[in-house]
Amino acid sequence: MAVGAEEPGADSGAGTGRTWAAVVVGLVLLAAYLLGHGGHLPAAPPPGARSLAAAAADRPPQVYAPHVPLRDAVPLHIDIPSVGIHAPLVGRGLKDGAVDPPPYSTPDVAGWYRDGPPPGASGAAIIVGHVDTETRAAVFYGLSTIRRGALVEVSRSDGTVAEFSVxxxxxxxxxxxxxxxVYGSAGRPELRLITCGGAFDKQAQAYSANVVVFAALTGSHPAP
Incomplete structure (x- = not known):
């Protein structure tokens, strides 16, 4: 599966037995995502998909004013000092209709959805990562403890660091x-961080929920 989820070991052959809670990517959102970012638009939304306007009404209130978007650049590294997250980023696509996180063989790596806007550009960028493996904590283990207002920094290939606030x-x-x-944006540069959460069902080898962090671009600075 993919953020979804990946079946443990599907990429690497080193299975862990832990499966991500599947998060289906709505085709309407993919259309909005890929427009202007080099993707192909699907023909129609899935049955029962809500309108973007209705979904937007339910999103968390905006705390920060829109920031001028940054130029597109490949994200290389994510740092969240308040919760001790420091990890390289790799581009990931879809698997079974959902965002595919990095394989369990690289638990300290997070993945960004390469067919959507990169962090700092207009729209909601997506970064996903595992919370744990069968034997140890993984890259986003501490994500659920992040607080509103926390700083998230994404280092980019153009030598800039995009600053997001939760x-x-x-x-x-x-x-x-x-x-x-979750994936829709308010027409400003935003970021979503997603991992597993909720209760872990040992029999199903799956988590019941996902932790979703909503953040907005609030600044940038040159990389050190």
Whole structure:
């Protein structure tokens, strides 16, 4: 699966037995995402998909004013000092209709959705990572403890560091995950950080929910 989820070991052959809670990417959102970013638009939204306007009404309130978007650049590294997250980033695509995180064989690496806007550009960029493996904590283990107002820095290939500030943190049961709400943006540069959360079902080898961090671009500076 993919942020979804990847079946443990599907990429590497080193299975862990832990499966991501699936988060289906709404085709309407993918259309909005890929428009202007080199992707191909799907023909129609999935049955039952809510409108973007309805989903937007349910999103966390904006805390920060829109910031001028940065030029597109490949994200290389993410740092969240307040929760001790420091990790390289790799581009990831879709698997089974959902964003595919890095393989369990590289648990300290996070993935960004390469077919959407890169962090700092207009729109909602997506970064995903595992919370743990069968044997140890993984890259986003501490993500659920992040606080509103926390700084998230994404180092980029153009020598800039995009600065995001957290507006909200939610634990969303996978049965109620609304892709339009989570992946849609308010027309400004935003960031979503996603990992597993909720209860872990040992029999199903799956988490019941996803931790979703909503953040907005609030600045940038040259990389040191």
């Amino acid at each position: 507006e909200a943190v939610e634990v969303v049961e996978k049965a109620h995950f609304d892709a339009n709400r």
